[in-house]
Amino acid sequence: MYVAVKGGEKAIDNAHALMRTQRRGDSAIAELSVDQIRQQLPLAVDRVMNEGSVYDPELAALALKQASGDAVEAIFLLRAYRTTLPRFGYSEPLDTEQMQIERRISGTFKDLPGGQILGSTYDYTHRLLDFSLLAAGEAEMAPEEANALSEALAAGNSCPRVLELLNKEGLIEQSRESGLDDQVPRDLTREPVNYPAERAVRLQNLIRGDEGFLLSLSYASMRGYGDSHPFSGEMRTGRVSVELVPEELGFPIEVGEVLLTESEMVNQFHGSKDLPPQFTRGYGIAFGRAERKAMSVALVERALRAEELGEEVLYPTQDQEFVLSHTDCVSANGFVSHLKLPHYVDFQSELEMIRRLRNEQSQATQSKTTNEEADA
């Protein structure tokens, strides 16, 4: 239990001033601008946007600067800021099939209609430190002239999903039940999660969840703590147009574009009494180029479908309440960090209790010894 304390204002002010000095570092070195963070540390910015659950690269970069690069602190700042803004409704569902692809890879099919596009990636690098970056050298840039555009890319045609290939044979579940209209998804920023949670709520929770936690859970589910044997059906990154319908207009308008990464996992499914053996899907999506996050979301998303698919729930990753109530890094950090606050009164009472117990114990031993001596 936490009991409020008073005092220490001066020390706290000084501690904050010291934090600002430390954050600035050596003043002989140029100060980092928010634009530089946004442009040159975009993957850190993406993480803050995802877990802060607000798409705004400039705000996320500012939060990172203010938090001295601590992702969790920056996420907390962004979450706090979002509570000061009014909500202007909901967008139309994003059409990721119309994404302008900048990267698209499949671990299941080598020949995709539309082709595999590596985009910009750290995959296949040797993970050797590049000392030319340390020597303030200019990194090698992408060549200006690229090979001739494929017609589809040039025309900006939509790129069909890889998993639709399996769908045509009926070997994979449909992404929606046919004949079912759109349901309005529950919004966990407006109402708390109830268990068991619907798939839409689970996804919303995972997308704003801690990347490390989800990565480890998905790792565990593949190592034997979850009956998971996934393939990466497709992962794609690119820009998607955002549309919404303003009330005063009554028709949809584009308001901008967002960069997204989408991951679709394919999992074996042995079938149940209602369903034949087939592949099932796990779906993940994230802001920016957050591939690890999108894949982890897709893996955990699939694991959490165990119950609805009639699989036995045996492992923590399949347990909705365990996973969904512990994904949020702001909550987790808050609860762990609150231990730093003064618990003096609380601890004092525990101290008293331990002393009392020890006294009682030693008295009991003494009287027992005395009794034994008397018996003898």
Next chain:
Amino acid sequence: MSVEPQQETSGTRSRQRWMGVLAKSSVAALQERWQALSLEPEYQFIRKPETGLTMLRGRVGGSGQPFNMGEMTLTRCAVRLASGTLGVSYVAGRNSQHAITAALADALLQEDNTQTLLQRELIAPLQAELDAERQQRAAQANSTRVDFFTLVRGED
């Protein structure tokens, strides 16, 4: 959405198109071309620029049921010209100037005497810039197109 989409007329379609171009263009590009036009229309705010959030929705598996993905910052503005024409803007991000210019341009694009000029001097060049950026991204992506070969294992 609770609102039923209006009957899509060709007027609505071209308004959707220019509103999209105004919203997707960078503030710098928009301001540069807007200022070059030196239009100074008389107007009053129906809604001063206001920044808020919209909840982005996705679809499970890309085509399934909708879900809430996360929010995005958005700025909106509404103006009325002296003629009574209403201009509206909704633009991603937090830039008030972007929202004001987009709302003014939306109003003037509905006026017969300024429509042609704005289409030619504002919307067409901005659209061309957006197309060029898109082409450049496509070319960069295309340079990383790959063909994987499956190696035959020497078992048979």
